[in-house]
Amino acid sequence: MTTTTTTMLDKPLDDLCREITDLRQMKIVRDYDMNKLSSIITISKDSLKETEKFQQQILKQLQQFEISLADINEILRANSQQKIQLEQQQQLGDDVDIRAKLMALNAEALECRAAAVQLQFQAKMVLSKTTEIEKRANDELAQQTHEMKIKQHEIEKNRAEEYERRARLEEERQRLKELQQKQQEQERLLAMTKNHLHEDEYSHWLLREFMNDNQYPPCIIRISPNASSIPISIDYSTVTETENLLDNQEELISTPINIKFDLTRIDQQFIILAIPYILRRSSHRENVIKVRQSNGVWISIETNESIIDSYKEKRFVECKLNESSICAVVSRLKHDIILIQKQSSGRYISNADPRFTLNWPQNISQNDFSIDVCIQPVDLQTFIQFSQNFSSECQGLLAVGPIIELNFDEINLLKPIQFTLPILIQPKKKSIQSKIKRSSIDESNNPQQPTISHPSQQETIGQQQQLIFKSMLGEDLSNERLVLLYSGFNDNTWHIDTDIQLIDSKTHDIITTNIQYLHSRIIVVRCDKQLMSLKQLPTTICLLDQTLNQRSVTLFLRRRLTNLNEICLVCCSSQRRDTVENEIQQENYSTENEQIKEIILEEGQILELRFRGNVIPINNDQQSIQFAFNTYFPFYFETNVSEIDKYSQHLSSYFYGFIQIFSKQKFLRNGIKEIDKKKQQSDIGKQEWQDSDICLAELLITLPKPPTELRTPIQKSLTTFNGEGKKKKKVYLINY
Known part of the structure; x- marks a missing residue:
């Protein structure tokens, strides 16, 4: 307000001072405006009056302000005293709390010091135990390292022995092949000599040919000169007579014939019948003549290979007949008879497959006995076709061997017999690592080409585990498993023999094992552990056995x-x-x-x-x-x-x-016999x-259908009416 009052007086006072100054400087005032001066003075007086009023108001306000200041001072003095009292009271209370807290902290410090002492003692104990355990672990590691060295040495020794054994087996195999070739050559020479002697023995007999006659089946009969007039009747046998002719794995290779003759009137015991057959060359098979008995059962008789000079382009087998019979030539699997004597050891090599051998020591049994061996082969084409037809059942089946039949008398072996069993050679498969590398190379070469498949996380973990195991053991682990299965005669139920050990050869086509309990039928199988379970394997071999007969x-x-x-x-x-x-x-x-x-x-x-x-x-x-x-x-x-x-x-x-x-x-x-209708039980x-x-x-x-003849259409007149209401009708007949 003071500032406002001063501002109000400044202008009138300035105007008044300026007028007074002008009057002092002027000596003669003639034209001076007195009204102006009076107005200025009047304005200045008014301004002074207003200023005086403002000063009085300011004075009142100053007095009130002094009173307010005194009140404020009293309030501040009272507040300061109260604050001092409160601070003194608070200081006294804080000292008590601080003392209580200090006492609690002192107690905790004592406890911590005791715990620290105990922990220090325990740490010393643990340190001593750790030192002892470390020492013991070092001793065990040293012992394990020593044992690993010993085991590694044994593994290397066994591996060297295995290599040496395989080398001996390979040499033995080559020697067996040479012996087999020599044996086959001797058998061929013996057969030629036998046939020559046989031909010389009956060379003076007469030949009756039935080869060019359309009424009779082709065959040749040898009869003695004394029986030249004997009547002989030869016909084709009927289909019903050939029922049950063939056994398992037998094939008909000639026309079944029915030959009738009578030897009671002449002094002759038999005739010789030569039957031509379809040439069937196989090292696993042999040709025999089967004769039908009166009860309908077909049996095989002694058969010899024969050559007729007038029909050298044909192959004949001949047999001796002493009565009328129905005959046919069949091709069957070769049968070998092994004679095993208890006082001497021996070795047998199969004529059908030289890879199948038997080795037996001395005193193998209490009595001498014989084994009739028959090998049913399974070639690679048959196995591949079977795997394709039964892909789900054969998943994991890698290779099989032939089905070997052993017909023997009941005998208790005192020692095991060493068998070498042939098996198919499986095709080589590419490793997983090569596939992964190839896929990575393809992806790097063709970044825009979409990938078809990726190994799952589980497969990747499995591969890593296999790599870890391989690096630890120092040799490749294989998922392959060798299994030997057996069954009885006329029984297609197969079982797994778990009491024997199978040893693979270097060429993977021969399995060696020792068998003390002989089985009627055996087969060796190579399969994948991860893809085929042992429960599924007998069912798969059962299907294979059925397929071989189909x-x-x-x-x-x-x-x-x-x-x-x-x-x-x-x-x-x-x-x-x-x-x-x-x-x-x-x-x-x-x-x-x-x-x-x-x-x-x-x-x-x-x-x-x-x-x-x-x-x-x-x-x-x-x-x-x-x-x-x-x-x-x-x-x-x-x-x-x-x-x-x-x-x-x-x-x-x-x-x-x-x-x-x-x-x-x-x-x-x-x-089904009904027992009780109420209970619905049957027997x-x-x-x-x-x-x-x-x-x-x-x-x-x-x-x-023959085309039907089209009939010619006939005109027919419509019915008409005359004026009398009568209708006329013309009727025409259709000739069929």
């Missing part, structure tokens, strides 16, 4: 081009399909509308051909035709067919029917084998 068969139906009613049905092995097709193609049979079926049969299986539908063969009263499947003798069936009812199948443009192939299979029929009675017909295949036969 054949893939092709049925195809064709019509002749010149006569559509003439058909030809062929049943042959799938391996001979191309050869058979070339033969029937030369007979002018068309492949148009050809019917083809693939079925699985067994060698020598009896089949039955039937017709169904609106098609039937002409001039054939037989409702069914029986035939047997044989690999080397395809079945041809040619006939003319016609429709049964020409008015049926009117909605189709052709007549049609079916050719069916049936087979008989046996099954068990259980007689299984006597089991009986019964035959049942099963349709294996059905092929469609189509015959085009």
Whole structure:
């Protein structure tokens, strides 16, 4: 407010001072404006009055301010005294708390000091124990290092012995091959000498040839000069007579014949029958003649190879017959008889496969005994085809050996027999590391190419673990497992022999083992541990055993081009399909509308051909035709067919029917006896084998209908009416 008052007085006072100054300087005032001066003075007086009022107000305010200052001083003095009192009281309380806290801290410090002393003592104990444990660990590590060195030395020693043993086995194998070749040469010379002696012995006998006669099957008979007039009748045997002719792994290689003669009127005990056969060359097989007995059972008899000078391009086997018989030549697996004497050791090398050997020591049993050995081979092509057909069951199966049959009397072996068993050589597989490197190289070369597959985390961990184990052991670990399985005769249930040890050879095609408890049938298998379990392996070998006895068969139906009613049905092995097709193609049979079926049969299986539908063969009263499947003798069936009812199948443009192939299979029929109807309990009675017909295949036969003659249309007049209401109708007859 003072500042405002001073500002209000500044201007009037300045104006008044300036006017007074002007009056003093002017000596003569003539034209001076007195009104102006008076107005200035008036304004200055007014300003002084207002200034005085403002000063009085300021004075009052100053007095009030002094009173307020006095009150504030009193309040501040009272507050300062109260603050001093509060600080004194707080200082007294803090001293008590501080003393209590200091006492608690002193107690804790004492406890910590005691704990520190105890921990120091324990640390000394632990340090001493650690020193003792470290010393003991160093001693154990040193001992383990020493043992590892000893084991490594033993491993190297065993490895060297294994290499030496394998080298000896390889040398022995080469020596066995040379001995086998010499033995085969001696056997060939012996057979030639035997045949020569046999021919010399019966060289003066007469030959009766049945080779060029269409009425008789091909064969040659030797008879003595005294029996030249003996009547001999030779016919083809029927299909029903060849039932049960072939056993497992036997194949028919000649036409079964029925020969009839009578030796009671002449002084002669037998005749010699020579039968030609289809040449079947195999080191695992031999050719024998089988004869059908009166009870229907076929047995093999002593058979010799024979050469006829007039038919040198053919191969013959001959046997001695003393009565009328039904004969056939079959190819079967070779059988070797091993004679084992208790007083001497010995070695056997198979004629079918030189890799299969037996070594036995002295005093192996209390009595002498013999073993009949038969090797059923499994070639690589058969194994690959089996693995493809049963891919899920064969997952992890790497290789198998042949099925070896051992027929022997009940004997208790005192010592084991050393076996060397052949096995297929598995194809080499690329390692996982090479695959990973190749994939990484491909990815680096083709960064834009998308990757197809990546190893999972579990597989990567497994590979790392294998690498760690390999680095620790210093040798490669293999996932392969060798297993020996066995079964009984006529039993396709296989079991694993876990009581023997199998040793692989350097060439991986021979397995060595010692067997003290002989089995009727054995097979050695190589499989992957991770992909195939031991529980699955017997089932897989069971499937393999069944497959070896089965054949893939092709049925195809064709019509002749010149006569559509003439058909030809062929049943042959799938391996001979191309050869058979070339033969029937030369007979002018068309492949148009050809019917083809693939079925699985067994060698020598009896089949039955039937017709169904609106098609039937002409001039054939037989409702069914029986035939047997044989690999080397395809079945041809040619006939003319016609429709049964020409008015049926009117909605189709052709007549049609079916050719069916049936087979008989046996099954068990259980007689169920009812005990209590309320409880619904049954008792299984006597089991009986019964035959049942099963349709294996059905092929469609189509015959085009003849074109119908078109009838000429006849005009017909419409009905008309005349004026009388009568209608006239013209009727025309249609001549059919």
